[in-house]
Amino acid sequence: MSVTDVLTVLIALAALGVSIRSMIVSSRSADSAAASAEAAKESASEAGTMRRIESDRRHEELVPVLPAVLQATPEPHPRLKGQFSVFVEFTVERDYQVRAWAVYEQGESPLSLPDVVAAGSTQRLYIETRNADEGLHAREVRFAFWPAPDHSWGCACPGVTGPAEEPEGHWTIRRSLSYTPPPGAPMW
Ligand SMILES: [Zn+2]
Numbered sequence: 663m664s665v666t667d668v669l670t671v672l673i674a675l676a677a678l679g680v681s682i683r684s685m686i687v688s689s690r691s692a693d694s695a696a697a698s699a700e701a702a703k704e705s706a707s708e709a710g711t712m713r714r715i716e717s718d719r720r721h722e723e724l725v726p727v728l729p730a731v732l733q734a735t736p737e738p739h740p741r742l743k744g745q746f747s748v749f750v751e752f753t754v755e756r757d758y759q760v761r762a763w764a765v766y767e768q769g770e771s772p773l774s775l776p777d778v779v780a781a782g783s784t785q786r787l788y789i790e791t792r793n794a795d796e797g798l799h800a801r802e803v804r805f806a807f808w809p810a811p812d813h814s815w816g817c818a819c820p821g822v823t824g825p826a827e828e829p830e831g832h833w834t835i836r837r838s839l840s841y842t843p844p845p846g847a848p849m850w
Contacts, residue, residue, distance in 0.1 A: 717818035722819050725833050726754045726807050734798060734841040739791055746844060747797060749788045756781045757810035759825065764789050764800040765836070773803070778810060789839070795846035801839045806831025 729752075736746035754760075760779050763770040774785050776793050807817045808823050808831060816822060823832045 701763075701782065717820075720818045724757055724809070724815075725754075726805070726835065728752055728754075728805070728835055728837055730837070731840045732803060732837045734789060734839045736841075736844050742791065745791050745793055747788055747791055748841065749786050750803065750839065751784050751786050753784050754779055754781060754807075756815060758786075759808040759811055760786055761806045761825065761831070763804045765802045765804050766799055767801065767824040771800075772803065792843065793846070794844050796843055798839060798841045800839060802836050805837070807833040807835065835838070 683761065720807040732752065734748050734750050736748050739745040739747050757778060757780055759777055760775055761774040761777075762775055765774055773789065775785060775787060779785050787803065789803070790798065806825070806829070808825060808828065811824065819832070841850060
């Protein structure tokens with residue numbers, strides 16, 4: 663082998679070394695780019711998870727607070743002698759849109775309420791009319807609540823909301839009824 667041939671081989675080997683090194687470097691930088699993209703994705707999903715936890719917590723904080731059992735009260739019916747209008751009352755801490763239903767063994771019946779209940783105002787819900795000594799047919803009341811339509815406050819949930827979008831309510835609350843019928847008229 664001549665000196666020229668040796669030099670040619672050495673130059674070729676050096677060039678090969680350079681190209682191998684550059685392949686290694688570029689594959690490393692591709693790896694680190696992928697790793698940093700992965701890290702960015704992770705921190706974005708962590709931020710997403712944190713936001714979701716925060717909005718879930720806020721959603722729970724905004725649930726209307728109602729007693730565990732609603733006390734149903736009879737009052738003499740204004741026209742029907744010997745009959746009683748049975749009602750429950752409730753108060754909420756902020757303005758809500760609301761709807762309510764009496765829940766029976768079979769089916770439900772809508773109850774009369776204003777569309778929006780104001781913070782601190784006592785709402786009276788008439789459930790049904792019963793005779794003295796007669797128990798209630800309704801088992802519970804189902805409420806559907808939504809944030810107030812004037813946006814004076816809101817829930818952080820995505821896609822909030824109103825009766826048209828969420829017919830079951832942004833918050834659904836069921837409460838059983840406690841009822842003692844008034845004594846009947848003496849039988850003579
Ligand atoms: Zn919500």
